[in-house]
Amino acid sequence: MPRPPGHGPGYEIKRQQIIDQAADLFAKQGYAATGIAEIGKVAGLAKGALYYYIGSKENLLVEIQNRVLGPLLDAARNIAALDEDPVLRLRLLSETLLEIIFARLDHIWVYEHDYRHLTGENRSRLIAQRHEFEQIVTDLLTAAMESGAFRKMDPRLAMLQFLNMHNHTYQWVRPGGPWNAAFLSQQYCATLISGFRSPDYDASDLEKRVEEFRARQSEEK
Structure with a gap:
């Protein structure tokens, strides 16, 4: 069997291609039903060369999960730290989450369905990241309640x-x-806020405030 390729200029490009191909296969067939030989066939690599790029099949699942949670958590932390009211931050977080879903539909399918196949530290780290994101959402909702925008629940x-x-x-x-993500976020948040808001809270200017926030962000860049 030929020696696997070294870490030349195309190494990372090829590794990312393999992750893309694996995400597509896992989304269509499921992680458990997809064999390493099938991934190698799609990638055009013998088994030894494939393992050189990915280490293990589980590593592919880790990489797919990271492509979802990495940018999502980074964005969520930044949004949570903004000096803006919590309802506006929830609206921004909503759109960010939907943008990631739109951008990586196959990854999201794997993220939602196959994370239970992770083991040991890989699974513990993923669960901790999921809990962190859930806590950011919870904290923003709690802040909206404490501000009087949302009713107590x-x-x-x-x-x-x-x-x-x-x-x-x-x-x-x-x-x-x-x-698109922006339209769905607007609609989702309108539905949620109508159910969550306190009787005296007026959210009719929320989309205007979103536009004003984005305009300020553009000016600061």
């Missing part, structure tokens, strides 16, 4: 409603369809 139940409305979008949305 169980913060965890509110967080689950927020995530359930967003996270299942991957099951039916199609690239190039009539709705």
Whole structure:
């Protein structure tokens, strides 16, 4: 068998291609039903060369999860730290989450369905990251309640409603369809806020405030 390629200029490009190909296979067939030989066939690599790039099949699952959670957590931390009211930050977080779903539909399918196949430290790290994101959402919802914008309710139940409305979008949305992430975020948040808001809270200017925030961000760049 030929020696696997070394770490030349194309190494990382090829590794990223393999992750893309694996995500597509896992989304169509499931992680457990996809063999390493099948991944190698699609990637055009013998088994030894494939392992050189990926280390193990589980490493592919880790990389796919990281492509979702890495940018999502980075963005969520930045949004949570903004000096803006919590309802506006929830709206920004909503759109960010949907943008990632739209950008990586196959990865999201694997993220939602196959994370339980991770083992040991890989699984512990993923669960900790998921919990961190859930806590950011919970904290923003709690802050909205404390500000008087939202009525008092169980913060965890509110967080689950927020995530359930967003996270299942991957099951039916199609690239190039009539709705983009910005439109869906606007609609989702309008629905959620109408149910969550306190009687005296007026959210009619929320989209205007989103536009003003983005204009300020553009000026600062």
